[in-house]
């Protein structure tokens with residue numbers, strides 16, 4: 626018998642697969658159509674195109690649902706060549722699997738419809754009803770440097786994440802592949818790479834090859850038991866502006882961790898610890914004012930919890946996805962196997978407590 630949220634999961638996985646196909650095309654192009662946003666962060670034709678394809682798939686299947694997505698069309702409305710470049714990508718990216726492509730609603734009618742679709746991701750979020758959270762390319766800087774990035778989609782119902790899917794084109798398919806120090810740059814999406822992580826609340830977490838054809842069966846994933854904290858591996862951000870790296874080094878010292886941190890962009894970090902390739906994900910605030918965005922965490926947080934992990938902020942509270950487009954009630958993120966999360970959190974609080 627199909628489980629609860631089975632259709633949502635299938636549509637989400639196919640939508641992520643199709644959007645990843647678009648980002649992979651852009652990845653292999655020299656000019657990635659990069660423009661700068663108001664906050665100076667980069668956005669590419671891949672981000673806009675992937676967001677359009679995912680929202681189109683959600684609207685074809687769940688027309689009453691709300692959507693919180695990272696990007697908006699304003700810059701494209703003022704730049705016809707950029708809009709047309711994205712439209713060409715969106716129009717020509719389809720799944721090989723004809724039935725699946727049909728399920729996702731087929732091709733978007735035209736470029737103007739595409740702009741309107743991109744802007745359907747403008748929901749304010751909140752604690753009521755069904756709301757999808759989309760990060761079309763998480764880790765855009767990683768995407769640009771040939772490192773890790775993730776196509777991220779999650780469904781929240783009444784403020785709780787129920788379904789989470791991450792497409793990671795540049796991670797190894799093999800759950801047992803060790804993380805290498807250089808995984809944050811010069812990666813490829815050749816054979817043996819590209820994985821979809823998924824979870825449904827209460828049903829566990831899985832990984833499967835990203836591929837381009839029919840979805841293959843998923844394998845259950847689980848966090849690796851950490852018998853000796855000193856042998857654990859941190860999985861951390863690449864950008865020093867996104868997480869305080871000197872504090873995480875002090876926390877590592879307190880815990881007796883000697884292995885160097887593995888740095889990679891995006892929610893690929895959550896997927897990597899969920900399958901036991903790494904152990905602990907820390908995101909330590911670098912400013913008093915930055916609020917984490919729900920689309921940067923919703924899918925990964927559920928996948929880690931369903932793989933046997935615990936995820937809190939630095940105060941020990943669960944991440945609260947019900948307060949809008951940001952995690953306004955939380956500060957930073959601490960994710961670890963449930964059995965050691967308490968010890969890690971204590972070390973985090975000791976180090977952060979020394980600051981004031």
Ligand SMILES: Nc1ncnc2c1ncn2[C@@H]1O[C@H](COP(=O)(O)OS(=O)(=O)O)[C@@H](OP(=O)(O)O)[C@H]1O
Pocket residue numbers: 666695760762763764765766767861862863864865866867868889890891892911915918921
């Ligand atoms: N100041 C600050 N603090 C914390 N986080 C920030 C900050 N600025 C941006 N962002 C968000 O970080 C998202 C990428 O996170 P990563 O964990 O991939 O960071 S890193 O690239 O590995 O350093 C990135 O997501 P994308 O924009 O989707 O790439 C941003 O939403």
Ligand SMILES: [Mg+2]
Pocket residue numbers: 666667668695765
């Ligand atoms: Mg961004």
Ligand SMILES: [Mg+2]
Pocket residue numbers: 760762763764920921
């Ligand atoms: Mg992001």
Ligand SMILES: [Mg+2]
Pocket residue numbers: 672695760761762763764765
């Ligand atoms: Mg993004």
